Amino acid sequence: MKDLTYRLPQRRELTTALPGPKSRELSARREAAVTAAVSPGLPGWVVDADGGVLLDADGNSFIDFASGIAVTSVGASNAKVAEAVAEAASHFTHTSFMVSPYESYVAVAEKLNEITPGDHAKKSVLLNSGAEAVENAVKIARSYTGKNAVLVFDNSYHGRTNLTMAMTAKNKPYKTGFGPLASEVYRAPMSYPLRDGLSGAEAAARSIRAIEQQVGAENLACLVIEPIQGEGGFIEPAAGFLPALSQWCTENNVVFVADEIQAGLCRTGSWFACDQEGVVPDLVTTAKGIAGGMPLSAVTGRSEIMDAPVVGGLGGTYGGNPVACAAAIAAISEMEEHDLAARALEIEAIIREVFEPLNGQDTVAEIRGRGAMVALELVDAEGHPNAALTAKVAAECKAQGILLLTCGMDGNVIRLLPPLVISEELLRDGLNVLVKSINANS
Known part of the structure; x- marks a missing residue:
């Protein structure tokens, strides 16, 4: 594996008892x-x-071996990212894109529209955190379908806001003592080959049966899934599981949302984990590795779905901060160059x-x-x-x-x-x- 250029010595060295x-x-x-x-x-x-x-x-x-939980993919002090941050901050640190726009927000959206799966027309909205991206994906799906229910999976992790806590499977430490949680969130079995021994087709049939019996496609706005689960155990579903779910969503007017927050942006050997099986989600959520350590997230998806909310229905004071956008442009460029x-x-x-x-x-x-x-x-x-x-x-x-x-x-x-x-x-x-x-x- 080719070595890159580093600023600090790349070695493990303990000079004191821990902690020092x-x-x-x-x-x-x-x-x-x-x-x-x-x-x-x-x-x-x-x-x-x-x-x-x-x-x-x-x-x-x-x-x-943590990368700030899959954030510093290009390094924690990548020179190009640091230079981009300094340059952007020297001009302005904030205006709020909703108030007075700037080009870097559009440039990040254009790049995400280019690299996310599928060649259909896409649009993006920029936000601050992974949980915020997931929450906005749900809002967009509800606006588009006119339906309310949200489907997630066993072992899933989607965040710590009220809605995403309800979507997250694990109780401690993420949910305990923080209820009541958001309603209209339902859970289906996840493909877990080590433990269930099912093929992708079998696991998908089991999940779809549970969805149809317990929720009903007529009530379901979106299905949200991590193509490879993160906090739940790095569970990689059996081949065929994701494509079958995606097809079912298309046939039933359910928005298929790929939560690529941890697995996306080159982490799994392609731009997105969905690329492995050619799955094209309706919406993709990104965060973590997107901006080299700066706080930024996004929802990217089909233009007709992304345009469903009313004008002014999406946004946030800091969403798509100009310094974070500059960092994202530099980080993605580094992913491409190397x-x-x-x-x-x-x-x-x-x-x-x-x-x-x-x-x-x-x-x-x-x-x-x-x-x-x-x-x-x-x-x-x-x-x-x-x-x-x-x-x-x-x-x-x-x-x-x-x-x-x-x-x-x-x-x-x-x-x-x-x-x-x-x-x-x-x-x-x-x-x-x-x-x-x-x-x-x-």
Whole structure:
């Protein structure tokens, strides 16, 4: 895998016990000033980042297998993104596109209309966060169809607003104590090949039967699905599942919404995870990797659907902020210039090579995912989800200078989301530590 140009040394290096003294001081300040409901996972406070490393206040250099939850795909301090942000901010930081427009908003919309699946006429609206994008996709679908019900799937994650909490499957920590939640949200079975053993066609038939029996197509505005689930466990549905659902939506005047917030923008080896099976959604939601770390999200879709809301019905004070738009243009340009979709596939090949000794290991039920979105599902001797082992392995990796995340409804999945610009040497170093920890605890 070709190395890129980096500003910081791309190596794992611990110079203090973790957390170091400066990080401990900062943690004390956090505990006094910040709500306990926000709890960082890294034992160091980041002061610099580049490529695949995070540098903390005490000089410790961590391997970043999280990318700010799939955000810093082009790196956390990509030079072109930083230059674009500085240039945009030097002119104006905000006007609100709804009040006084600017070209960069239109340029981002044009690019999204170009790269999202399908060659039909498209339009976009720019927003701030992934949850806001999902919520607006639902608003647009309801306006277009005149129907109210929303269909989501087992294990799904769509956000933390009131509506998207209702759409998210996992209770703790996302929903508990925050009700009552939005109504008219229904849930269908997700294709989960490891656990259900169904083909894509069989799983889709099961889901469609549940939708027709429990909701009714005549009531359903939209079906919202992550082509590869994120927080739910990096679950990749069986081949044929997504196309069958998309076809059913088309036949029943239901808007098919692909939540590509985590899987999109080259993460899985193509612009969007839907591209793998040629699925063309009616609406696509994007966020996370879209702007190199700046807050930006979007809904992109068929022009006739996007134009359904009344004039003034979509928007927001900060949606499509000019500095974030400049960052997005630069980030997408970097994805194109360095062919980060192809690089994601190279990352996957290395991950699977290093993980080869884990195949057949009793504690590893499955290695799954695509591109730089790969997961390990860990189980105990009886094959039951093993959250304790997962937490122990994650903690050991952090103690050795590797930041990685866990996920899954049962808390037994280790997920890998390295920056797409990570160096091969750094990637292999982190993966080898992870494999050794699993072997040592199995």
